[in-house]
Amino acid sequence: MSLIDKFPYIVIEGPIGSGKTTLARKLADKFSVNLLLENAESNPFLPRFYLDAPRYALPTQLFFLFQRCEQIRDLSQRDLFGKATIADFFLEKDPLFARMNLDDEEFALYRQIYQHLQVQVSTPDLVIYLQTPVDALAERVNQRNISYEQEIPREYLKRLADAYSEFFHQYDAAPVLIVNNENLDITKREGALDLLIERTLQMRGRREFFNPNLE
Numbered sequence: 001m002s003l004i005d006k007f008p009y010i011v012i013e014g015p016i017g018s019g020k021t022t023l024a025r026k027l028a029d030k031f032s033v034n035l036l037l038e039n040a041e042s043n044p045f046l047p048r049f050y051l052d053a054p055r056y057a058l059p060t061q062l063f064f065l066f067q068r069c070e071q072i073r074d075l076s077q078r079d080l081f082g083k084a085t086i087a088d089f090f091l092e093k094d095p096l097f098a099r100m101n102l103d104d105e106e107f108a109l110y111r112q113i114y115q116h117l118q119v120q121v122s123t124p125d126l127v128i129y130l131q132t133p134v135d136a137l138a139e140r141v142n143q144r145n146i147s148y149e150q151e152i153p154r155e156y157l158k159r160l161a162d163a164y165s166e167f168f169h170q171y172d173a174a175p176v177l178i179v180n181n182e183n184l185d186i187t188k189r190e191g192a193l194d195l196l197i198e199r200t201l202q203m204r205g206r207r208e209f210f211n212p213n214l215e
Contacts, residue, residue: 003197004031004084007126011090013168014130015160016149017137018181023130024088026186026193033084036071043067047148049101053156057101061110065094069119091121096167100159128200129168130181134158169207177203180211 003010010027012020021037028035040046045060068091098110132140137157141149168176177200186192192212199210 001201002031003027003200004033006201006203007124008084009122009125010086011124011127011174012086012088012130013090013093013127013164014132014181015137015157015164016152017140017144017157018130018132019140019186020130021088022187023128023193023196024086027197028086030193030197031084031086033086036085036087036089038064038089039067040064050148050151053101054103058106058110061094061098061101062113064097065110065114065117068094069117072119072121087124090124090127091119092171092173093164093167096163100163124174126200126203127168127171127174127176128196129164129176129178130184131165131168131178132161132181134161136182137161172206175203175205176207178207178209180209184212 012024012027014020024035024037027033043060043063045056045063049056049060068089072091095111095114098107098114102110134154134157137160138154141152141157168178179196183189184192184196186196195212196210199212
């Protein structure tokens with residue numbers, strides 16, 4: 001049984017710099033399945049958010065929300081969720097960012113819009129959460145050399161990493177493989193992707209941990 005036979009709909013998640021998009025692309029290429037990617041570059045508010053978060057948090061968040069909902073609706077209309085799909089974003093996690101970045105009144109407005117959209121999202125067959133230390137996130141964001149990302153404060157990365165950890169240690173709607181991502185660099189380490197696939201195929205429980213030793 002292949003990975004896709006066992007888990008037809010896989011979501012890869014993790015904070016900025018964790019490598020979730022790279023992993024999603026590599027898995028989709030390897031198994032020739034549908035790929036659903038977040039398109040952060042198209043959000044015109046994102047560069048301004050990293051410079052002035054209080055001012056631009058709400059439009060940044062709403063742009064992402066509408067974008068993700070539109071992508072999911074397009075997939076549903078084309079019935080692509082009936083086929084194998086790998087995604088690098090998770091709509092159910094969207095309120096995590098909202099709660100972290102919006103004040104109470106903005107968050108209340110966001111929740112109203114979120115609930116009004118009522119997007120029907122298929123539950124993943126598996127979530128792979130790339131739990132990544134803040135030092136590694138900061139280093140990888142720096143290596144990406146995207147100009148506006150260089151403005152991201154380290155404290156924001158820490159808050160983000162903590163929020164992700166809390167969310168996925170409580171999430172139980174789908175099986176979750178929590179990967180210690182400090183050393184699992186699939187862009188540089190030969191065999192890392194195959195090692196992850198092998199471990200994922202061993203999943204039996206609803207929440208399991210993978211601490212790869214690649215030394």
